[in-house]
Amino acid sequence: MIATLSILVILVITTLLFTNFYPSFGGKISKEQELVFQKSKQYKNGKFRNTKEVPKDLGISGTLSLAYKFFTTKVSNGRPKEDLKPQHIKPKNITHYTGEARMIWFGHSSFLVQIDGKNILLDPMFGPVAAPHPLLGANRFNKEFPITIEQLPQIDAVIFSHDHYDHLDYETILKIKDKTDRFYTPLGIESHLEAWGVPTSKITEMDWWQEIQFGTLKLVCTPAQHFSGRNLTNGQSTLWSSWVITSPTENIFFSGDSGYAEHFKAIGEKYGPFDLALLECGQYNEMWSDIHMMPEETAQAGVDVKAKKIMPIHWAGFKLALHEWTDPIKRVKAKATELNITTISPQIGQEIIVKDTMNNYTDWWKNL
Template identity: 70%
Template sequence: MIAIVTILITLVISYFLFTNFYPTFGGDITKERKEIYKESPQYKNNKFNNTLPVPKDLSFTETLSLAYKFFTTKVPNARPKKDLNVKTVDSADVANYNKESRLFWYGHSSFLLQIEGKNILLDPMLGKVAAPHPLMGANRFNTKFPIALEQLNKIDAVLFSHDHYDHLDYETILKIKDKAKRFYVPLGVGVHLEAWGVAKDKITELDWWQNTKLDNLTFVCTPAQHFSGRKLNNSQSTLWSSWVIQSKQDNIYFSGDSGYSPHFKEIGDKYGPFDIALMECGQYNQMWADIHMMPEETAQAGLDVQAKKIVPIHWAGFKLALHSWTDPIVRVKARAKELNLDVITPEIGDEIIVKDTTNNTTNWWENY
């Protein structure tokens, strides 16, 4: 009994030291911030909440059971057989670009958006693993990127959807914190950026349905059905969101992470139609269907937001669920065909012209 108690105490102390002093965990919400967030309709009982009563609070036993299943279940074709090919983007072309709006996918949910002469990063996560430490996660599917962050001549804005490790990465922030001019985040996420050295006056925090301007661009923080937290004791302490990005010529939707819910139709009614929608499609399971859409729901959500075409995201980056790595794209394409919805499936680094209605992308994943 003494040995067991000693082990438990050691584990608790180790966890406390690790989460409080290892920098990747980010910051903690202060009492002063909590007082501010009480003004948000989403903030109740000292945490942020979805409109619907999800996600379900798991008991300790349920959490252990879920973790055991995740780490012990063997998933066929869980990863590509080799590193994914990446199209290289010429840094000079990026630096001098001032034409119609375009996107470059970095894999998973990360993008470079060039619009109105500006470079905007969406959920830039270029880390090796989606975890607080390299030993705590599997490597991403691609080792290279279309253009290194160091090669970007400027970063006018960075948008984050929430604070999970596969979207908000410590090492990535260290690379861009001095170069990026502005950061736009849902309520609370700024606390992590500040902990990592981003100047407070460069950060704009928004609640759902709030908007802000950057010259001729409008950013709208819109709802999502998800959750947040970077350690066990700060779940739901920061808000999660999707984003609407508007210029005079273009209307873009970025879903962030979300379960399927009525908010998609509400966003479509308020801000649609969209020239293109970047829609979450991957890392799902029936056990957590309320916070991650099934591929068939992704296609339906594309219709709900009134998208002229969708790009499935949140796949081809990391193994964070129990499905094969190609299951998301195969299923969403099949359902989108039934719904007569155009689906763009770029390789990492392919140029995506926002208003281009020509879909010449291929089933490139079949080569892996």
């Protein structure tokens, strides 16, 4: 009995020390920040909320039950048979690019956007696992990237959608913070970036529907239906969002993570049509469909935002759900065909011209 209690006490103390002092968990919200958050319509009773009352609070027992199912369920074809090989890019072709607006996908939800002379990163996550420590998660599907962080040119801006580990990565921030001019985030994420050494003068936090001019670009922080948190005690302490990026000649929508809801139509009415919509499609399940879209909903969201074409994202990076790894792309393409909306499916590292009307991407994922 004494030995068992001693082990439990050690485990509790170790967990508390780990979650409170290990740097990848990020920072804590200050009292001053909470006063600012109270001006937001999304902030109630000390937490950020969705427009609908989701996600449902599962409680401790529900959370443990869901975790048990996730870690014990075997998924056929849950990962590619081998590491995904990206198309590589020569650094000089990135640094000296002067062509029309384009994007490079790094897998999952990470992009380099080169638009109107600006280099912008969307949810840059170059870590090996979507977890606070390498031992706490499975490796990503691609060990290699189209270009290394060190080879990236000066970054004009980084845009984050929310603070989950598969979108906001501690090690990545350490590598890009000195070569990045500006960070744009939903409310609260400054606390993490500041804890990791990013000067507050570089950070701009925004609420839903707020707009800002960034050179010739307009950036808009738009709604999403999701949640946030990096440990057991700070759930919903920071806001989540989607984003609109508008240049004088292009219009891009980035969904971040989101369940399907009315905000897509609202965004389409106010800021559409879009030349390209990057829409979440992966890591879904009926048990948490209020915070992650099913593939058929992804296609419908493309119609709602008035996209000329859509690109499914949030897949081909990590195994964070119980579906086959190719299920998202197969299902969304089938539904998009039914809805008569163009879907593009580039390989990791393949050039994506924002206004290109050609759809010559191959089904590269087959047999992998």
